[in-house]
Amino acid sequence: xxxxxxxxxxxxxxxxxxxxxxxxxxxxxxxxxxxxxxxxxxxxxxxxxxxxxxxxxxxxxxxxxxxxxxxxxxxxxxxxxxxxxxxxxxxxxxxxxxxxxxxxxxxxxxxxx
Numbered sequence: 001x002x003x004x005x006x007x008x009x010x011x012x013x014x015x016x017x018x019x020x021x022x023x024x025x026x027x028x029x030x031x032x033x034x035x036x037x038x039x040x041x042x043x044x045x046x047x048x049x050x051x052x053x054x055x056x057x058x059x060x061x062x063x064x065x066x067x068x069x070x071x072x073x074x075x076x077x078x079x080x081x082x083x084x085x086x087x088x089x090x091x092x093x094x095x096x097x098x099x100x101x102x103x104x105x106x107x108x109x110x111x112x113x
Contacts, residue, residue, distance in 0.1 A: 010092050014041075017088040021081045033077045040074050043067040051103065057110070061103045064096065071096055 021033050047067055051060035071093040079086035 006095060010095055013088040014092055017078055017082075017085040020085040020088070021078050024081045024085075029077075029081065033074075033081065036070070036074050036077055040067070040070045043070050047099075057103055057106045061100070061107050064100050064103055067096055068093075068100060 018037050021037075022030060025033055043063065043066055047060055047064045050056045050063055054060075071089070075086055075089050075093055078089055
């Protein structure tokens with residue numbers, strides 16, 4: 001299965017990016033990034049739970065749309081603090097868009113059943 005092979009390096013990059021931003025920010029910028037980072041990880045977990053555990057691809061599709069928006073916020077905040085951190089987050093955002101396309105296709109193919 002491709003998911004463990006893809007997610008292991010993605011989570012490592014997410015962690016590296018988070019650490020770099022936290023090392024380079026303070027005060028309200030750091031607090032805002034921490035909130036955005038925590039929300040993003042919760043949305044990431046939520047999509048997996050909805051799609052794989054609950055077998056609710058339609059609800060998961062709505063949730064992953066929120067995750068994609070969260071990824072953009074996270075990328076923007078990371079880019080303000082550290083360009084390397086933003087580059088490290090880019091593969092995660094791209095993979096999530098790919099997962100969105102797959103999720104959408106599954107919903108579409110199963111709508112007419």
